Amino acid sequence: MNDKKFTIQKEVMADEVIVYLSGELDLSAATEMREDLEPFVNQTNRALTLNLKDLKYIDSTGIGIIVSILKTRTAAGAAFGVEDIPAKIKRLFDITGITQYLRPSNGSAERKEDIV
Amino acid sequence: MNLQESQFVSVRVPAEAEFVDIVRLTLYGIASKWGFSYEEIEDMKVAVAEACNNAVLHAYEGMEKGFVEVKFEMNDGGIRITVKDEGSSFDYAHKEAKAESLHNKDLSEINAGGLGIFMMQALMDDVEVHTNAGTEVILTKFLQRNEELA
Numbered sequence: 137m138n139d140k141k142f143t144i145q146k147e148v149m150a151d152e153v154i155v156y157l158s159g160e161l162d163l164s165a166a167t168e169m170r171e172d173l174e175p176f177v178n179q180t181n182r183a184l185t186l187n188l189k190d191l192k193y194i195d196s197t198g199i200g201i202i203v204s205i206l207k208t209r210t211a212a213g214a215a216f217g218v219e220d221i222p223a224k225i226k227r228l229f230d231i232t233g234i235t236q237y238l239r240p241s242n243g244s245a246e247r248k249e250d251i252v
Numbered sequence: 253m254n255l256q257e258s259q260f261v262s263v264r265v266p267a268e269a270e271f272v273d274i275v276r277l278t279l280y281g282i283a284s285k286w287g288f289s290y291e292e293i294e295d296m297k298v299a300v301a302e303a304c305n306n307a308v309l310h311a312y313e314g315m316e317k318g319f320v321e322v323k324f325e326m327n328d329g330g331i332r333i334t335v336k337d338e339g340s341s342f343d344y345a346h347k348e349a350k351a352e353s354l355h356n357k358d359l360s361e362i363n364a365g366g367l368g369i370f371m372m373q374a375l376m377d378d379v380e381v382h383t384n385a386g387t388e389v390i391l392t393k394f395l396q397r398n399e400e401l402a
Contacts, residue, residue: 141273160273162269162272162273162301162305163269163272163301163305163308163309164269164270164272164273166269193276193297193298195298195301195302195305195368195371196302196305196364196367196368196371197305197368199364199367200364200365200367203354203362203363203364204364206359207359207360207362210359224291224294228298228371231353231371231374231375232353232354232367232370232371233353233354233355233356233357234354236354236355237354237359237362
């Protein structure tokens with residue numbers, strides 16, 4: 137079996153979940169991503185962070201999912217961050233205008249301990 | 253080597269989401285061969301995929317899934333990529349009027365609906381749409397010549 141084009145990995149901590157997206161987030165991966173993340177998007181007591189370090193490609197479908205998560209989290213007053221955005225992905229975020237709404241994560245207390 | 257006027261490559265895939273990456277890979281191969289930069293190829297990849305997404309999502313609504321044909325032609329000035337389906341014509345004029353970015357908007361009023369068409373326009377030098385039998389989207393990117401290599 138070949139490597140999957142798109143994978144989602146999660147790191148769940150007490151007060152934050154970090155979702156690592158890697159590969160190509162396009163129309164064919166959209167349903168999987170929406171379904172996989174839905175429970176975490178709706179968990180408002182935990183901060184949600186998307187880490188895009190290994191994301192190689194995104195199209196308007198993927199950007200649409202991020203917009204939809206952003207709207208849900210903002211409406212619920214829940215923390216949402218996007219971090220480690222690669223330059224070519226950032227360029228598309230800038231062109232479409234989504235950049236102004238994205239903030240990096242504040243990071244969980246557990247992450248801060250890791251750094252120290 | 254001089255490229256002939258008639259030189260083109262075409263790829264025909266089922267109008268399904270999992271085949272759009274085949275079109276991106278083909279574009280990557282052809283555009284590299286024809287001298288486009290990494291950044292230009294990345295831009296074209298997104299634009300061509302957006303045109304394919306529209307065909308996958310809208311061309312064959314309520315009918316049997318057909319195909320998307322993507323033709324890559326190189327001429328003196330640049331590359332011309334035609335994305336064509338044989339479905340019911342997508343209401344492009346209507347969508348195009350709504351195609352806009354999310355700049356200067358409040359979060360509550362943003363909608364990712366028109367982003368695909370907006371991105372095609374932003375990432376290519378020219379976008380032309382014909383809707384006769386099916387929809388045909390023609391994307392053009394000019395080749396920036398590096399004089400030192402000429």
